[in-house]
Amino acid sequence: MSAPATDGRLASSPRLARLPGLGGAIDGTFLTLVIGAAILWFAPVGMGRYGTYVLSLWLVMSIAVMGLNLTLGYAGLKSLAQAAFMGLGAYTTALLTTKAGVSWYAAFALSGLLTFAVGIVLGFPALRVKAHYLAFVTLAFSTLIWLILRNEQWLTGGVFGISNINRPEFFGIKLFGALEFHRFVVAVTFILAVALWWLIRSPWGRAFTALRENPIRAASLGIDTRTYTLLAFAIGSAYAGFAGALYAPLVEFIDPSPFSLSQSFFLLLMVVAGGAGYLLGPFVGALLGVVLPEWLRFAGSLYLIIFAAIVMLLLIACPQGVSGLMERGWAKLTGKRGDAR
């Protein structure tokens, strides 16, 4: 009599403990974003121009990786054009601000809109057929964009690129300094990350995940799969556009090389390294892909090989990436604590 009762209590107590724990983990994501933004706001003090620049670059790449994470990690689509979308955003912003004299904010919005629209146009025919055709269409698009950036000298400056891209103002405060612009990047990244956090918790986000897990079952549950996959891809692409719009004034000079096909591959690897389907994964992935090579300068181009090899090992051992590893470790830790109790 008493044995099942204790069994029941034993079984229910971890579940009780886990439920608020799970709720805490979701809020924890938001809290981490807030704390992370606060730390990054003050972090570069005393780091010098270059250190600040690397931190800003990390955040800008994180935005692009976040978008790709939505496409790949939540909706399960392979996009091989994230760097090309980023290039589209960067060139749009650079051209509009330097040649047409449009304000950065308008250019930023237009970059996002344009990449969103191109995402719809590319995704519509590809997703009509089959999800993995998107990979091939984006592959083609990536190469086309790179060709245009390189060949249309009158517009893009060809291999010489566009230089003297101005940084924006914020209500009369000039953001020309590395620290001021870094804080601006922190704010924009924070807003975009929270928007994504909200999106993924909303019924929309649930629908995206349902698509990744089982598209046919999702369809049978009444989810309009084509619209949702298309939207996930277009929003993911718009994030690349936003990232590009920040990248151009950050670096103040753009040329076609950072927007090539291999860069798109690299962004995909960052998503996987950080943990596809984890909201904070992209920050980890971009840290490994962007910041670490800056610190490990002595490794030179060998770093790319090391990074790719690490990603392959991660894929074999733990396809959920570093975030998955951390979650596993955390579960083990808390599990042990439960045993001790």
Place this chain on the structure above:
Amino acid sequence: MAEFIAYLIAGIATGAIYALAAIGFTLVWQTSQTINFAQGEFVMLPAVLVLLAIKLFGAPVWLGALIGIAAFILIFGVGFKLAVVDPMIRHGVLPLAIATMALSIIMKEGAKDGFSAEAQNFPSFVPTQTIEVFGAAISLQHLAIIACAFAVIGLLQWFVGGTRLGRQMQATAQNPTVARILGIPVERMVLLTFVINAALAVVASVLISPIYLAKFSNGEVIGLFAFIAAIVGGFNQVRGALVGGLLVGVVDSLAAAYVSSSYRLAVPLVLLVVIILLKPEGLMGRREERRV
């Protein structure tokens, strides 16, 4: 006209190379659902390994070729299957596809750092002369590529359709479960397709490298065109990959000559998008049914 013939022959020659890569690509896809994004690097690397073997061991060309080719087939045929595909395929198609992207970066950067960042001459087994046919200057190398590639593809078709082993392989590709019930060693058959894929890559590499020279970045364009060829022809058909490869090669060659040399890459890409829009299962392909 003479010019046109010359471009056509050149297009068929490069098309045959794309076809070799595309056939390997579809074979591997059929038997193990592996989308190999490193396929272009697979064609780039054998030539680099051969030159590396010649340089390291001071070996004569034939011995260097033997060492390089054997090493490539061992590592990227057998090793690729056992060390990359096997442990990863249980996680699904997507992680494996991404792993092949990582592999392509490793191969490309490895060739750049371990061998050379510059293009290197690769020995040709055919004289670099041209002959006159109907007033058109046609390179002997192109003719040799076409002859060799078609011989290899013919051999492969005979193997797949005409031998017991080949038919077992085909059965594995079409329905692994039934093949296993019939007593076919499915795992060994899958491994065999990876070895064939590596061997096709070696043939393509040895044929194209005397013209393109051995360079770490060669795989980018070849890989891209092999994909396009595989999709245009039909993702699940060896015959389709052959037709797709030749078509892409000819279109590319003619586009470079008559449209624009700086946008030559774009024309096959447009072809790809048109095919996806109009006939998504490819020119020769069958529709694949969906599974829940």
